[in-house]
Amino acid sequence: MLIDCPACKKKISDKADECNHCGFHVTAVDAEAVLRKEKMDKYIRQQSLQTQSFIAVLVFITGFGFMYWGQPEVGSTQHSIAMLVCVIGFVWYIINRVRILLTKRSKVFG
Numbered sequence: 001m002l003i004d005c006p007a008c009k010k011k012i013s014d015k016a017d018e019c020n021h022c023g024f025h026v027t028a029v030d031a032e033a034v035l036r037k038e039k040m041d042k043y044i045r046q047q048s049l050q051t052q053s054f055i056a057v058l059v060f061i062t063g064f065g066f067m068y069w070g071q072p073e074v075g076s077t078q079h080s081i082a083m084l085v086c087v088i089g090f091v092w093y094i095i096n097r098v099r100i101l102l103t104k105r106s107k108v109f110g
């Protein structure tokens with residue numbers, strides 16, 4: 001398993017006593033604390049991405065709902081805005097899904 005060296009932030013083994021990049025002495029306590037912090041950071045990042053995909057869905061639904069119920073005239077400004085809002089919501093959602101997948105797939109914590 002790899003952790004970030006507390007001193008130089010390069011990837012080192014959690015089994016190593018000292019960093020093989022900068023020679024920083026990593027105690028078991030340090031390694032554990034770093035690991036815990038990274039897990040927490042990852043969790044917060046995932047939560048934030050999930051919140052963002054939720055907002056993206058709301059944005060998409062808003063645009064779509066306006067198109068569906070508002071029936072703006074094709075070519076009108078309202079129609080263009082509704083289309084734009086739909087596209088932004090959709091693209092934002094896809095980007096967030098990909099980022100969540102990438103976060104989950106990172107092998108740092110096995």
Ligand SMILES: [Zn+2]
Nearest residue numbers: 005008019022
């Ligand atoms: Zn180091």
